[in-house]
Amino acid sequence: MSTDSRSVLSLRGLSYRYPDGTAALEDVSLDLREGERLALMGPNGAGKSTLLLHLNALLDGDGNLEVDGMALSKATVRTIRQKVGLVFQNPDDQLFCPTVFEDVAFGPRNMGLPDTEVERRVHGSLQAVGLDGFERRNPAHLSIGEKKRAAIATVHAMRPLVFVLDEPTGNLDARGRRGLLDLLLSLEGAQIIVTHDLELVRAVCSRVLVMGAGRIVTEGAVPDILADPAKLEVWGLA
Amino acid sequence: MNLDFLDRYVGLDSPVHRLDARVKVLVVLMCLSLWVTTPPGRWIPLGFALLLLVGAAVLSRVPLRYLLARSLPAAGFVALMAVLAPFRPGGEVLVRLTPAVAVSEEGARLYAAVISKAFLSVAAVVLLSSTTSFATILEAMERLRLPRTLVMIVSFAYRYLFVIVEETLRMKRARDARLFGGRWLWHSTVIGRMIGTLFLHSYERAERVYQAMIARGYDPGIRPRQAQPLSSGDLAVLIAVPVGVLGSRLLPWLAGCR
Numbered sequence: 001m002s003t004d005s006r007s008v009l010s011l012r013g014l015s016y017r018y019p020d021g022t023a024a025l026e027d028v029s030l031d032l033r034e035g036e037r038l039a040l041m042g043p044n045g046a047g048k049s050t051l052l053l054h055l056n057a058l059l060d061g062d063g064n065l066e067v068d069g070m071a072l073s074k075a076t077v078r079t080i081r082q083k084v085g086l087v088f089q090n091p092d093d094q095l096f097c098p099t100v101f102e103d104v105a106f107g108p109r110n111m112g113l114p115d116t117e118v119e120r121r122v123h124g125s126l127q128a129v130g131l132d133g134f135e136r137r138n139p140a141h142l143s144i145g146e147k148k149r150a151a152i153a154t155v156h157a158m159r160p161l162v163f164v165l166d167e168p169t170g171n172l173d174a175r176g177r178r179g180l181l182d183l184l185l186s187l188e189g190a191q192i193i194v195t196h197d198l199e200l201v202r203a204v205c206s207r208v209l210v211m212g213a214g215r216i217v218t219e220g221a222v223p224d225i226l227a228d229p230a231k232l233e234v235w236g237l238a
Numbered sequence: 239m240n241l242d243f244l245d246r247y248v249g250l251d252s253p254v255h256r257l258d259a260r261v262k263v264l265v266v267l268m269c270l271s272l273w274v275t276t277p278p279g280r281w282i283p284l285g286f287a288l289l290l291l292v293g294a295a296v297l298s299r300v301p302l303r304y305l306l307a308r309s310l311p312a313a314g315f316v317a318l319m320a321v322l323a324p325f326r327p328g329g330e331v332l333v334r335l336t337p338a339v340a341v342s343e344e345g346a347r348l349y350a351a352v353i354s355k356a357f358l359s360v361a362a363v364v365l366l367s368s369t370t371s372f373a374t375i376l377e378a379m380e381r382l383r384l385p386r387t388l389v390m391i392v393s394f395a396y397r398y399l400f401v402i403v404e405e406t407l408r409m410k411r412a413r414d415a416r417l418f419g420g421r422w423l424w425h426s427t428v429i430g431r432m433i434g435t436l437f438l439h440s441y442e443r444a445e446r447v448y449q450a451m452i453a454r455g456y457d458p459g460i461r462p463r464q465a466q467p468l469s470s471g472d473l474a475v476l477i478a479v480p481v482g483v484l485g486s487r488l489l490p491w492l493a494g495c496r
Contacts, residue, residue: 078455081453081455085453086450086453092401093447093450096393096394097373097393098373098397102373106456110455110456111455138397140401
């Protein structure tokens with residue numbers, strides 16, 4: 001990754017408290033460059049998923065978010081949601097339509113695209129995730145691996161600049177996981193991946209950001225961070 | 239778990255399957271309202287309805303046995319609900335059970351009418367759902383300009399039915415695996431808590447689903463889809479069937495006019 005490539009997402013000093021007053025995030029900052037794949041790691045309850053919701057302005061803590069040079073505001077929120085594609089941890093939350101086609105078409109339709117373009121994107125995105133011919137299937141009846149792919153397709157069809165994925169290999173068997181790693185490597189666009197899967201981080205990501213108790217504990221290149229087993233244990237990653 | 243049997247015959251190809259879903263939904267709705275409002279004792283409209291249904295079923299190649307098997311239970315249920323109807327006073331007494339309780343002619347006629355209307359109505363809806371996928375019915379409802387929120391509620395109910403049934407089964411297994419037993423008071427407490435848990439889970443899921451919708455740019459005000467025009471065949475069915483059904487209702491009056 002060249003260091004002079006363009007910044008696509010930058011978050012500065014994000015703090016967030018749950019409605020009951022508990023601090024969930026404190027002074028979190030991160031930068032993502034074009035095409036970069038960043039792993040976001042840390043023990044359960046570290047605030048990773050809460051952070052992801054902020055990247056799509058679904059929660060509004062204090063701090064500054066800038067996507068593709070555009071600061072988050074009422075006027076830019078829809079564009080930012082299109083540019084930052086959020087793939088939820090549980091595909092049953094993301095696939096809420098009666099057919100796979102409708103689910104993948106949901107985002108592009110909300111973008112106001114004409115029907116022919118929507119159809120073109122649905123087929124293209126299903127092909128990109130390896131689910132050609134699944135258009136008429138009911139998402140409820142897909143396997144967990146197929147659901148994860150379909151969930152990625154629903155975001156892919158919106159042509160985001162950044163994919164934000166919450167535990168994309170969670171609950172997958174060995175083969176499903178390998179297939180998903182290949183899919184992540186084939187996606188165009190930067191990625192922020194929340195995961196506990198060290199193999200995924202080694203295979204897919206170039207940089208790691210480690211969180212603990214709502215703060216960023218450390219960050220660095222994948223080989224440096226994953227080199228020391230003793231530290232991994234301290235950070236709650238192994 | 240698989241509830242695919244709901245869609246078993248949707249994949250067939252027939253003139254009924256090819257008919258525009260909007261036409262099918264409208265025709266079924268109009269037929270239902272005409273049948274349900276037929277006064278008891280008027281058998282010609284109901285006989286015509288039966289002919290119409292059998293004809294449509296044969297044309298659609300959905301097996302009649304399947305339609306019967308799916309519609310009769312509903313008629314049986316209605317038969318049970320309306321079991322007091324035959325004892326309504328009115329007309330000649332057909333069977334006297336006790337001095338105070340008797341089956342009247344008018345009551346029997348009402349009972350027969352209620353059951354046959356229930357059967358016909360359910361059979362029509364079963365035929366609709368056997369020749370049109372659920373997704374297409376929803377699309378038709380949206381194109382018929384039904385409120386989008388209503389269509390989405392129906393759509394979510396269909397989508398998450400499977401998820402909730404599966405969750406219930408998992409909870410039931412987890413409960414039974416820990417030797418669930420004992421007295422009914424304990425049973426009802428546990429079942430009450432399970433229902434509460436299911437409700438909370440569904441409520442939380444609803445929040446996550448809504449976030450997933452917002453994340454993909456959902457805006458309740460948008461009506462994104464353009465409707466396609468109906469073909470002349472679609473229009474012909476849309477007009478001919480309700481006119482026929484209405485005609486069967488008005489037959490005595492039409493005959494009286496001559």
